[in-house]
Amino acid sequence: MKIETEEISIPILKEKELRLFVKRIDKVHPFVSGNKWFKLKYNLLEAEKQGIETLLTFGGAYSNHIAATAFAAQGKGFKSIGIIRGEEHLPLNPTLRFAMENGMELHYMSRSDYREKTTPDFLEKLKAQFGDFYLIPEGGTNELAIEGTAEILEANDTQDYICCAVGTGGTIAGIINAATDKQTVIGFPAIKGIDALEKDIENWTSTSNYTFINNYVTNGYGKVSVSLVEFINEFNTSHNIPLDAIYTGKMMMGILDLVGKDYFPKGSSILAIHTGGLQGNKGMSERLGIKLPS
Numbered sequence: 006m007k008i009e010t011e012e013i014s015i016p017i018l019k020e021k022e023l024r025l026f027v028k029r030i031d032k033v034h035p036f037v038s039g040n041k042w043f044k045l046k047y048n049l050l051e052a053e054k055q056g057i058e059t060l061l062t063f064g065g066a067y068s069n070h071i072a073a074t075a076f077a078a079q080g081k082g083f084k085s086i087g088i089i090r091g092e093e094h095l096p097l098n099p100t101l102r103f104a105m106e107n108g109m110e111l112h113y114m115s116r117s118d119y120r121e122k123t124t125p126d127f128l129e130k131l132k133a134q135f136g137d138f139y140l141i142p143e144g145g146t147n148e149l150a151i152e153g154t155a156e157i158l159e160a161n162d163t164q165d166y167i168c169c170a171v172g173t174g175g176t177i178a179g180i181i182n183a184a185t186d187k188q189t190v191i192g193f194p195a196i197k198g199i200d201a202l203e204k205d206i207e208n209w210t211s212t213s214n215y216t217f218i219n220n221y222v223t224n225g226y227g228k229v230s231v232s233l234v235e236f237i238n239e240f241n242t243s244h245n246i247p248l249d250a251i252y253t254g255k256m257m258m259g260i261l262d263l264v265g266k267d268y269f270p271k272g273s274s275i276l277a278i279h280t281g282g283l284q285g286n287k288g289m290s291e292r293l294g295i296k297l298p299s
């Protein structure tokens with residue numbers, strides 16, 4: 006697959022003798038944007054192979070994964086069921102409206118029930134309620150997803166540092182597996198606690214050429230600061246690259262902050278993976294009364 010990579014030009018990069026590139030996997034697909042496309046790829050093939058007609062997955066009300074799964078399922082002729090955390094709010098937000106318009110059957114679940122969603126008992130109940138389905142975990146991360154995300158990093162992506170936003174870790178795990186031993190993969194988590202995440206990544210990968218930088222989560226997952234919104238809009242105006250407020254905006258703000266702090270040795274090249282997520286900006290803008298690019 007041909008994925009565009011753009012070089013970013015900013016005076017501070019020149020001053021520090023660094024080169025920064027952005028790999029635009031947000032452009033891989035207009036609706037199943039970015040990393041979610043890679044995560045779903047082999048799962049859909051597997052569901053097809055098993056002859057299962059329904060996909061069932063979980064997510065929050067603004068989940069990129071829910072939107073992507075609904076669209077991909079519809080395109081491949083699957084029925085899809087989305088179990089949504091929390092209560093129904095009408096009118097539906099843009100993410101859930103999009104999911105429903107793409108044929109996803111939405112079911113809401115209390116936060117306490119939702120926490121039980123991976124227990125065997127709970128899955129039995131779901132089977133009793135919905136019949137046979139192919140289960141895709143919250144965020145879309147499983148072994149097949151990691152096979153897919155390994156294809157994000159290609160042979161000609163030879164930069165010294167590969168930067169990626171992190172949620173469940175499925176995307177960065179694939180990238181770590183695809184990176185060479187000359188490369189360092191840097192994860193920018195969108196969540197505060199990363200102990201569980203670090204364990205997962207260890208299980209999913211076989212090298213240690215990666216590190217997490219957790220200083221840029223200012224207010225936690227889904228929380229957006231004024232400075233982040235300003236940064237995203239300014240970055241879009243200057244470079245014509247829209248970033249999202251949950252993942253890629255925080256990553257890019259983090260990268261440029263690290264540049265300013267001389268984290269990267271002179272002469273290094275950096276590749277930032279634009280994992281997409283732009284569908285989420287719409288709901289975020291509506292909810293907070295702010296303006297984000299989409």
Ligand SMILES: *Cc1c(COP(=O)(O)O)cnc(C)c1O
Pocket residue numbers: 039040041069070144146170171172173174175176177249252253280281282283
């Ligand atoms: C889901 C998502 C991530 C995180 O991916 P994980 O595989 O869960 O770590 C990063 N960026 C964007 C835009 C996403 O939608």
